[in-house]
């Protein structure tokens with residue numbers, strides 16, 4: 047089930063998506079006609095399956111064809127996975143920021159770190175460490191940087 051919260055910031059139409067994108071997800075109904083500028087907030091997308099991906103690409107390719115300027119912000123780990131798997135997943139849109147999975151070396155607590163793509167490009171594969179949210183330990187990036195950030199070098 048996909049939920050969409052719509053708002054507007056100047057000429058930019060903001061869409062905050064949450065839930066899952068699956069076979070019964072109708073993005074054209076959920077997001078409406080393509081607008082000149084759209085910002086898609088993806089923090090709370092927990093899952094997108096292969097049929098969901100097809101519908102996603104169909105919708106955003108239509109936006110691309112209509113000249114929409116699209117920005118994807120706060121991409122969840124599920125979305126980053128698809129960005130890496132499917133080369134045209136963003137359909138010409140810009141990725142502004144993504145969540146990275148982190149885990150504490152001491153208590154294994156997992157947390158997410160939001161980074162801007164612009165900053166990630168500067169960092170290269172030297173990802174920062176974080177303070178654990180639960181104990182005094184240090185949380186480190188919990189995936190393979192070359193895999194998780196593969197899309198950066200496309």
Ligand SMILES: [Zn+2]
Nearest residue numbers: 150153178181
């Ligand atoms: Zn910890």
